[in-house]
Amino acid sequence: QSALTQPASVSGSLGQSITISCTGTSSDVGFYDYVSWFQQHPGEAPRLIIYDVNKRPSGVSSRFSGSKSGITASLTISGLQAEDEADYYCISYTRSSPFDLLGTGTKVSVL
């Protein structure tokens, strides 16, 4: 099962905006509006921050936003803060497997 492609690392300064990409194919990201994003701080479990491409669960900061264009989904973090330093994973529905496709993960560093 192929993984969704994410950049290994993205960095930004405090207060900046950054965008993390998640690239799939026309059979998964490009076909369904079922993309989620997770944030994982070191030593902690992943936490859902975006679902259905651009919806935020209750309690998640509005600085996190999601979008999709073609076969690429994106997570944007606005007004970057120190606590945003973490690993981020995307996940997409695919009808070719009972298991959703997971992204390779992106390490966000705050300079």
Next chain:
Amino acid sequence: EVQLVQSGAEVKKPGESLKISCKGSGYEFIYYWIGWLRQMPGKGLEWMGVIYPGDSQATYMPSFEGQVTISVDRSTGTAYLQWRSLKASDTAIYYCARRPGSFGLDYWGQGTLVTVSS
């Protein structure tokens, strides 16, 4: 409040067996799939398998088929991940997570660190 609470860290020797748990609360346990994922040291997340508590139907990723067993106890609202014979390469953090329908994961357990070393 939805919670998934996993059992504590384990240290085992190669060849030993192990069963770790994931107890759900705050929702109707039998109606939501539970997934198990592995995270090896410094690596990303990998699917191992999923189980539907309503009928105990489990589906495994090919790379884990025959290596682990996923089960549930509906009476206690608990899912399990089991090994018959551990290997050093099973050293990892194992997470359970709830699937809110046919796609995705919403609530996660805190993770169980399994260390296999002679």
